[in-house]
Amino acid sequence: MSVYVGNLSYDATQDDLNQVFQEYGTVKNVKVPTDRETGRPRGFAFVEMESEAEEDAAIEALDGAEWMGRDLKVNKARPRQDRKPAAGGGWGGNNRSY
Template sequence: MTIYIGNLSYRATEEDLRQVFQEYGTIKRVVLPTDRETGRMRGFAFVEMDEDAQEDAAISELDGADWMGRQLRVNKARPRERDSKQVVRQSGF
């Protein structure tokens, strides 16, 4: 399972997220997506931890928490939905 963190401060770094989430267990991976054109953070991140129980505890404790002046949205990440344009481009049509 992967955790989605939304409404994230644009000042947040990977190290900031590691410090917050390590309180709940071992972190496998942190991803901070950036805008392709500007290179700036997009205001959300993904964190993957070793155990589902650790991720559940982090979600339960951090969803709605005020962090860096913003109220976080923390939940289980859902698979990215593909739109029809994306499918057409990948299939070569």
């Protein structure tokens, strides 16, 4: 299981998050997803900690806390939902031939 951290500053790094979450236990992994096209962070992250008790302590302390000018949204990460491909094959779905 891991912790979802939302409403992150785009300046937040994996090291920054690791440092903050270490106050609540052992951090096993931090992932800050980036946009495929721009390479910029997407404004959220996932933090995996050693135990559920440590995750719960971090969630309790950090959800709603102000950090780097933003009010964090911190909760248990939900399993990723499989997304269906968009209709139209990437051409806007209007089925026109060019």
